[in-house]
Amino acid sequence: MTAILIVEDEPDLQHLLKIFLSKAGYDIHLASDGAQGLQSLQKSRPDLIVTDIMMPNMDGLEMIREIRKNIPKEELPIIVSSAVAPDAATQALTDGYLRKPIMMGQLKALVEKVLRSQAGS
Template sequence: MSTILIVEDEPDVLLLLENRVRGAGHEVLSAIDGEQGLELAATQKPDLIILDWMMPKRDGIEVCEELRRHDPDHRLKVLMLTARSQRSDVDRAFEAGADDYIVKPFSSRELIERIGALLSPATD
């Protein structure tokens, strides 16, 4: 079982994500802002983070950049899940170190498939 940290400030979206991810068999941790997300990432060592962009205290890009300073090899997978849909936003997220990017509104099935792909061991 993988541990997934969800960093999302909208309570309804957070609840939906928690239910979908838990239903797919993963352990779930939650944070409601970027600072809390960074603290949980440091102390709980999740396998993957689902990260919103627009949040209080520290936005998702800042969080992603901070995570990558401590994990340049991308052991921790980061999936940006955000309403920001411009090509420049997607590019910015990948430049910050995101491993994948999904635009809200999202398909629960697609989310679970992308999580599975990110958590699958790499094959050479």
């Protein structure tokens, strides 16, 4: 089963994303900030990460930069979900962007697209 790590500090949205993506057939793991996201990666590597940018403790951008020091983009795709559009540097490190509020249909389509392109590379 394809594993997705959701890194989101808003509990209601985290829960909603987990339910939606679980029903779509994915194995979902959760983290509430970038530091927890990195800890989760040490335990097991997901097939995809969906992360917010603005979070307490360690934000999503810092987490992404840490991940990319060890894991290239080709090996672990990352989708950003944020109310703020990512800058060019963030876009270069990630595989997709969803503007909040997230439309679940757009999320599912982007997840499928990124995973398909990952499988093809």
